[in-house]
Amino acid sequence: MTASPRRRVTLTDIAKACELSRATVSLVLRGSPLVHADTRARVEAELKRQGYVYHRGAANLRRNVSSAVALVINDLSNPFFAEFASGVDEALAEAGYVTLLGSTGESVERQQAVLASLLEHDPAGIILSPAEGSDAARLHALVGPRTPVLVFNRELDAGWDFLELDNHHGARLATEHLLGLGHRRIAFYGGHRDSSSCRQRRAGYREALAQAGITPEPQWLVESAPTRLEAARQVGALFVRDPAPTAAVCYNDAVALGLVAGLTARGRRAGHDFAVVGFDDIPEAAVSAPPLTTIAADPRARGRQAAALVLQRLQHPDAAPARTVAPARLMVRDSSGHALTPGAPR
Amino acid sequence: MTASPRRRVTLTDIAKACELSRATVSLVLRGSPLVHADTRARVEAELKRQGYVYHRGAANLRRNVSSAVALVINDLSNPFFAEFASGVDEALAEAGYVTLLGSTGESVERQQAVLASLLEHDPAGIILSPAEGSDAARLHALVGPRTPVLVFNRELDAGWDFLELDNHHGARLATEHLLGLGHRRIAFYGGHRDSSSCRQRRAGYREALAQAGITPEPQWLVESAPTRLEAARQVGALFVRDPAPTAAVCYNDAVALGLVAGLTARGRRAGHDFAVVGFDDIPEAAVSAPPLTTIAADPRARGRQAAALVLQRLQHPDAAPARTVAPARLMVRDSSGHALTPGAPR
DNA sequence: CTGAAAGCGCTTACAG
DNA sequence: CTGAAAGCGCTTACAG
Structure with a gap:
């Protein structure tokens, strides 16, 4: 590891120093059993001495990989x-x-x-x-x-x-969980209708509701950019008319955390007077206040x-x-x- | 963009098809003004036709960049x-x-x-x-x-x-902010003493306290891994003895959010009966409950x-x-x- | 304006 | 066990 000059150390340098061909040095590098143990040792010492760095790009080019x-x-x-x-x-x-x-x-x-x-x-x-x-x-x-x-x-x-x-199944699980807790007016909150993951999650949500004999009202379907900030801004849309939803399946956790924040800002408490389920199980979900019920995607x-x-x-x-x-x-x-x-x- | 075979299309292929040398094709690729406009057009059409992809690795190798x-x-x-x-x-x-x-x-x-x-x-x-x-x-x-x-x-x-x-200055700002609000028992929460950024932040904290004539007590200095979860687990350490701190400068936002969660779990409310300042201004800081006072590092x-x-x-x-x-x-x-x-x- | 030739750093049959 | 030679896909003086 001498404080060498700026020029790159190549196979040729090592070969010269060891009085060998580049082919032999290459075989050492690639761990070929053909090389004599003594030769290998000499080469390896020289590689270290000169601070050789393998040029994988050159090798890949030659090998076509x-x-x-x-x-x-x-x-x-x-x-x-x-x-x-x-x-x-x-x-x-x-x-x-x-x-x-x-x-x-x-x-x-x-x-x-x-x-x-x-x-x-x-x-x-x-x-x-x-x-x-x-x-x-x-x-x-x-x-x-x-x-x-x-x-x-x-x-x-x-x-x-x-x-x-499994967006469809995940959203079904989330919705069925809320139905099981007694909720009947369940919103689907956040995400854009034109995103395929959002469409699939909504479909799972609708399917679970349908099975319980429930048709979602327009007010229950709130779109938003899939970010916390945007979601927090849209919360009012859930409560424009009574009776308002009592629970929401969210497009993802970011949106769910935004919803929680927005609820808090309006004097409601997620997990007490409004039930929230997220989607993704991002790391924050487990440690937010309150911790977020969610669909784990890992x-x-x-x-x-x-x-x-x-x-x-x-x-x-x-x-x-x-x-x-x-x-x-x-x-x-x-x-x-x-x-x-x-x-x-x- | 023919549904071509698996072999890579190279400069040579283009040159052959155009009945030119590789050199000329290369000049076209690199936008040289030397090439005749008609030649250029012919080459460019052929590049597109064959779906040519420039091999930057090969070029870099040759150019030594x-x-x-x-x-x-x-x-x-x-x-x-x-x-x-x-x-x-x-x-x-x-x-x-x-x-x-x-x-x-x-x-x-x-x-x-x-x-x-x-x-x-x-x-x-x-x-x-x-x-x-x-x-x-x-x-x-x-x-x-x-x-x-x-x-x-x-x-x-x-x-x-x-x-x-600017760790030192940032922590000073955070500490002076809390002093200005009337706090006197201010903890430094989270991080490991042996990390240099943590040492610098602690030094800024100590300096601000010293200027206010305050010497931190051992109980005010709580170490933890710099994660939300670990920070939440350590909260008890702040309150082992009375009088406990009334505020904390945190090593970073992750730790601060963990502290907030830990306080909540113990029935205290950050921003009401305990003041928390973070460090970093991660995106969550602005939208957590309560929003986090912090040092922006952007x-x-x-x-x-x-x-x-x-x-x-x-x-x-x-x-x-x-x-x-x-x-x-x-x-x-x-x-x-x-x-x-x-x-x-x- | 275009082409022939050398070379970047490596590998890989092929000889010996 | 080691070496000479060709070649991966490109560029760049140098001629013409």
């Missing part, structure tokens, strides 16, 4: 995606891959630009959580047939592998799963596209409160 | 780092660089491994938020003299650029700044290492409550 996987998500400041990215990166690192990060900020145009840029770095595969409004054909034309894509979270009809959360585990699926696809490029459904689990905490006492809020 | 920057952080599931990473990625993408992600999970050993792996991908520079207990000499030996490093958040005596938060802006600093270093490899201090700003919200009424909680 890639050791990178691109991860394209909406935005890391959404904790769900941060956890997801964390899981992806962890699993990829374990498998010897490096993660190339890209954020779309939920913009279809930025998504095209980001993908185009990442593709130039020759990723072995892509994990893509599509921006809202993505056009499958356009994406497919951009990515081409050589790079496998694992789509996460939002369906995309592009013939790629798909890892989906984004970190989903990240690991996405990494595993894309790596598996690299082994079997010609297998049929797979659809994987990640299970949803109800986590009961305080925000959904206790059973409604008969005759309480009518 | 790199278009990647490595970002090594503790963990994306910490929202502070998620925001930071988001800002880094955004600014790097704008400058035409791609972000290589690495997480240490606060382990010095994983940090060595992650860096070694990332270095093999030949990053132009590294943005490193060092794991606790990092050894500067060991890191320097690993990275070598060729790759510039921008250290973020925790000081590291390795002769690299350093972007630091991690996304810090991320952009870190990216700018490392890119600037690439232009001036031989300039002296720079230390940049990012300003701290007090954000007053509800968790620090109103002025103590004289004679209230003694």
Whole structure:
């Protein structure tokens, strides 16, 4: 580790110093059993002495392989995606891959630009959580047939592998939980109707209500951007007319926490006079006040799963596209409160 | 965009199809004005027709440049780092660089491994938020003299650029705010004594207290892992003996939110009978219940700044290492409550 | 304005 | 067990 000059130390430098060919040094690097033990030791000492750093890009170019996987998500400041990215990166690192990060900020145009840029770095595969409004054909034309894509979270009809959360079933579980506690006027709060995950969650909610003989009223369906702040701002919409809902299934936890905050600001208490269920089980859900009843999606585990699926696809490029459904689990905490006492809020 | 075979389309393919040399096609790609307009048009049509994707790795190898920057952080599931990473990625993408992600999970050993792996991908520079207990000499030996490093958040005596938060001043601001509200028994809550950012924040806290003629008692100094959950568990330590503190400066927002939750669990209300100030201003701070008074570090802006600093270093490899201090700003919200009424909680 | 040639740092049959 | 040679996909002086 001499305080060497700026020039990169290459295989050729090591070969020269050891009076060997580059081929032999390369064999040492790749751990070939062909090399004589003494030669190996000499080379390894010299590698260390000169502070050699393997140039994986050059090797990959020659071998026609890639050791990178691109991860394209909406935005890391959404904790769900941060956890997801964390899981992806962890699993990829374990498998010897490096993660190339890209954020779309939920913009279809930025998504095209980001993908185009990442593709130039020759990723072995892509994990893509599509921006809202993505056009499958356009994406497919951009990515081409050589790079496998694992789509996460939002369906995309592009013939790629798909890892989906069980949105429908999760929302059913949430709604049935509230019905079981005696609620009859249950809102579906937050999210945009045109997002596929939101549509699926609403469908599960409607199905559970229908089975209980209930048709949701317009006032029970409140849209909002899927952020805490926006959700907090919309709370008034639930209470414009009596009788107002007594409970809400929320599009996600961010929205649920916003709803809780908005209720507090209006002098109501989640878990006491209004029951709230979230979706995602982000880390804050367990420690918010009150702790949030929610549907666990375990984004970190989903990240690991996405990494595993894309790596598996690299082994079997010609297998049929797979659809994987990640299970949803109800986590009961305080925000959904206790059973409604008969005759309480009518 | 023909549904082409699996083989990669290269410059050579385009050159052949256009009956030109690879050199000319390369000039088209790089936008050289030398090429005749007609030739350019022909080439560009063919590039599109065959779905050509530029292989930046090969070009970089030949040109001896790199278009990647490595970002090594503790963990994306910490929202502070998620925001930071988001800002880094955004600014790097704008400058035409791609972000290589690495997480240490606060382990010095994983940090060595992650860096070694990332270095093999030949990053132009590294943005490193060092794991606790990092050894500067060991890191320097690993990275070598060729790759510039921008250290973020925790000081590291390795002769690299350093972007630091103004921890000392921030904690002073927080403490003076509480003193100004009439508090005299002010705790410093959370964090580990051996982390440099924690030491600096404590020093600012002590300095402000000293200036008010106050010496902190042992009971006022509570250590905890810097997470919400751990912080919530330690709350009892503040109240083991009377008189207990009436306010706390927290190591960071995660800890502050944990403290708020712990207080609630013990029947106390942050902002009413106990004043809480956080540090970082993570997104939740503004929307928690109660909203958190805190020191804004604006991690996304810090991320952009870190990216700018490392890119600037690439232009001036031989300039002296720079230390940049990012300003701290007090954000007053509800968790620090109103002025103590004289004679209230003694 | 275009082409022939060399080379970035590595690997991999193929000889010996 | 080791070496000479070709080649991955690109760029860049240098000629013409």
